[in-house]
Amino acid sequence: MSALANRPFVKMNGLGNEILVVDLRDGAPAPTPDETRAIYASGLTFDQLMTLEPPTGDEDFRTRILNLDGSESGACGNGTRCIALLVMQETGKRRLEIGSAGGTLIATAGSAPDLVTVDMGVPRFDWQSIPLAHEVEDTRAVPLEIGPLHNPSVANVGNPHAIFWVDDVEEHDLLTLGPVAEFDALFPERANISLAHVTAPDAITLKVWERGAGLTRACGTAACATAVSAARTGRTGRSVTVTLPGGPLHVLWREDGHILMTGPAETEFTGTFDPAIFAGTAA
Numbered sequence: 001m002s003a004l005a006n007r008p009f010v011k012m013n014g015l016g017n018e019i020l021v022v023d024l025r026d027g028a029p030a031p032t033p034d035e036t037r038a039i040y041a042s043g044l045t046f047d048q049l050m051t052l053e054p055p056t057g058d059e060d061f062r063t064r065i066l067n068l069d070g071s072e073s074g075a076c077g078n079g080t081r082c083i084a085l086l087v088m089q090e091t092g093k094r095r096l097e098i099g100s101a102g103g104t105l106i107a108t109a110g111s112a113p114d115l116v117t118v119d120m121g122v123p124r125f126d127w128q129s130i131p132l133a134h135e136v137e138d139t140r141a142v143p144l145e146i147g148p149l150h151n152p153s154v155a156n157v158g159n160p161h162a163i164f165w166v167d168d169v170e171e172h173d174l175l176t177l178g179p180v181a182e183f184d185a186l187f188p189e190r191a192n193i194s195l196a197h198v199t200a201p202d203a204i205t206l207k208v209w210e211r212g213a214g215l216t217r218a219c220g221t222a223a224c225a226t227a228v229s230a231a232r233t234g235r236t237g238r239s240v241t242v243t244l245p246g247g248p249l250h251v252l253w254r255e256d257g258h259i260l261m262t263g264p265a266e267t268e269f270t271g272t273f274d275p276a277i278f279a280g281t282a283a
């Protein structure tokens with residue numbers, strides 16, 4: 001019997017990026033890839049499943065990010081705002097330290113009850129950190145062509161991102177081009193794929209094909225990766241509003257290198273996992 005059977009969950013979203021939160025602070029094991037896929041296949045759909053796990057150091061708690069295909073990611077911006085809001089509401093705390101594979105994230109309560117700011121850490125741009133399959137000198141414009149898309153900027157913000165600069169995010173068929181780019185041999189760990197249209201020195205429109213999840217209404221790490229790439233290529237300043245299909249996020253790339261992402265989080269419903277979901281998964 002899966003340790004998840006009859007366990008409660010909370011369904012949330014960050015700008016329409018669908019997040020399923022599972023509280024494992026009692027030390028229960030994290031969902032396996034099989035169990036993650038089984039939950040999604042049961043009709044309890046999400047883009048990412050995020051856990052609450054016991055702290056291993058000074059942090060308040062730890063989290064693990066699982067895409068709907070069962071793959072694990074080192075970061076999830078929208079999901080981090082969701083779990084931070086949940087624990088802030090539970091504890092009354094206005095600042096949380098959250099441990100994750102991508103590093104320690106600092107979440108602070110925003111100026112409105114549903115707003116959260118997350119320090120997403122410092123981006124990395126060197127080809128080995130993205131990672132790319134071979135050396136690329138200038139990662140602001142990588143030699144890659146995917147149909148009509150070419151020369152993306154790449155960045156790692158806890159997870160790998162490729163950003164194609166376009167004049168209209170609706171002009172290209174990201175549903176088709178996204179997976180082709182995601183699985184390109186240049187990205188040994190695959191990549192999240194964005195179409196970005198800079199509309200002003202402080203404004204970007206963005207559409208994202210997410211690694212392991214597909215088209216989503218919003219992607220916080222893509223907004224962060226795009227914001228820092230726009231700044232380092234001279235397309236914008238360091239403080240931008242990134243407008244995704246699900247709505248706007250504000251991203252500030254501080255002079256000390258840290259990325260601050262601010263946006264809403266929302267609870268939709270709660271429930272418990274029906275044991276039948278896990279009938280076919282490995283014990």
Ligand SMILES: N[C@H](CCC[C@H](N)C(=O)O)C(=O)O
Nearest residue numbers: 073076077078159219220221
């Ligand atoms: N939706 C998430 C990104 C999940 C990242 C995942 N798609 C991966 O890197 O594998 C966000 O708001 O940042």
